[in-house]
Amino acid sequence: MFDSLPPAFVFIVAAILLPYLPRGGIRAVLTLIVPVISGIMIWNAPAGSHFVISLAGMDLTLMRVDKLSTIFGLIFSIAAFLASLYAWHVRDTVQQIATLLYAGTAIGAVFAGDFITLFIYWEGTALSSVFLIWARRTEGAYQTGMRYLIIQIGSGVVLIAGIALHYQASGSLAFLALTGAGPQSWDLGVWLILFAFGIKCAFPLMHNWLQDAYPAATVTGTVALSAFTTKMAVYCLARAFPGTEFLIYVGAVMTLFPIFFAEIENDLRRVLAYSLNNQLGFMVVGVGVGTEMALNGTAAHAFAHILYKALLFMSVGAVLFRTGTSKASELGGLYRTMPWTMMFCVVGAASISAFPLFSGFIAKSLILDAAAEEHYPIVWAVLVFASAGVLSHSGIKIPYFAFFAHDSGKRPKEAPPHMLLAMGLTAFACIFIGVFPSTLYALLPYEVNYQPYTVSHVLAQMQLLVFALFAFALLMRFGFFPDEKRGINVDTDWTYRKFLPAIVVFSATAISVVWSEIVRGTHLLLAAIGSGLTRIYGFGGQAGGMQRTGTMVLWLAILLGATLFVTLLDISG
């Protein structure tokens, strides 16, 4: 029984127990032990569907174990452990419970074998994660959290609507591939389910909640946020929509546009949020291509990405923790006093840029080669371009502006030991996977028949990156590199935060003006009619005065004459 128990339960039970433990180290220890237990449970869970319970006539599968769910479950457990270790100093009960529930529900979603279970955990991640934003406890964080929650819950509402329609159409709640005979054959329910996944996966135009919310969370909260929600959505896409061709193009767009936003963004945690969006694009391309190699690439990239993205968020978080800011314009020269954090950041940057011997290289190659093998030359070229873009914002911008560039004069103390330990372990994992790719490849959903370290491949990647680095050096030297300055950049959120409110205000103003004019006009009209009637029938009016009897007799005679005339006409007719 124990080996097929859903690991989500362990997180949820721990979250319930945590407030009853004495404050301090014991609670932090619990947040560390739970992910370890979860990882062991997932590692030992036998393949197949377990823990099927009957609820209101529906069979809910709480533990569907196969290689795809196992690799996501494992990396989520690892991420939860690293995030908790990084947050060892946090004594805020709200954040500790939220992190446990957030990781637990994300893992629960990964092992869900039916859509109802998925929906429950799907909303669970939204409800638990928002507290990591609110835990900053400022006005801005509160409002950002509300926007985040509305969009996250909204995605769940769309999901349940899609599930209901899909159930009506197909009679099945099983969380399996929905691709059928291609998008032409999909009913509305399937489209809604895809739409719900797309919101959490930050598809283009639905992406902005990510860049809005992640930089607003606490130092430690952002590390947890970066791991779960979006990769849970990637898992769901890989499960339900593998080989859906248009996702290739959706993913390609996702790899492109965040590069430009990231490049001019001043808050380094938001730069990383844009970069996260760009990395999701590679995974979505893998889902779209849908071959075994491509899906392996998506899973491998999700695994590697969670580690190096967490590492980058940790290093920028450590800077924020010590200096109070993560803005590039306020930072610089920190290698002097935070050299370890700097080195770990550089490892993360090298990993995300996919330098050979780092984790990004052995994961991203799978997706690029899968796209090339299936003959998508334009998509492949976009991905190569985007790979240079990754170097520009995550590979260079993050470490350069935080730790080098111009000296900010700040001399912060090195990050605390537990943060350094968390970063060190993550950095070690990034390099280990890069040097021994077979360890990660063994976990992938399909058999891997791929050799990333060929001379040709290493040469190509080194050329791409080193020439791009050279371009950076020259642009910097000759003053073409844009300065970091304070400010924000508008994105699609402008539509619902400025444009739509402006439309509402304009419409409301227009309606109220028109209405008040109508009311005023009606008043004037009624007044005019009233005064006209008074003039005619009122005292002293034409119809209101005394008339002579003779006048009445005369009018009576005219009336009778007219009647006679009409009668005569009628007879003759």
Added chain:
Amino acid sequence: MAGKKNDKPEELHPIGAKLLWIEKPQNITRMIIGLGIFCALLFLADFTGMRYGHFSAEGIPGFYGVMGFLAFSFIIISTKYLRMIIGRREDYYGKSVVDPEDYPDAGLEKREHGDV
């Protein structure tokens, strides 16, 4: 800059102090030249015939190098103009965002190097 007035040795981490050389102008020039030589070597390596690919364009010597150089330059130069269009002040969205506010000190442990 190394040896700048504000770089007091007691303010630096021992590893940080050893890294100060990277800010010396002559070293920056050396690094750029070194990078250029590395680029040239990688370009020449393409003529050994060890590189192949799925698409014919990939076979052109220096394909990836040119791609990397141009992509990077294009991104940097184009974003200068992008910022002119979409850049706003930090308080553009008023109090509804965290950008204009300071991170609350309760969640931080600000320490200067040398503090105990």
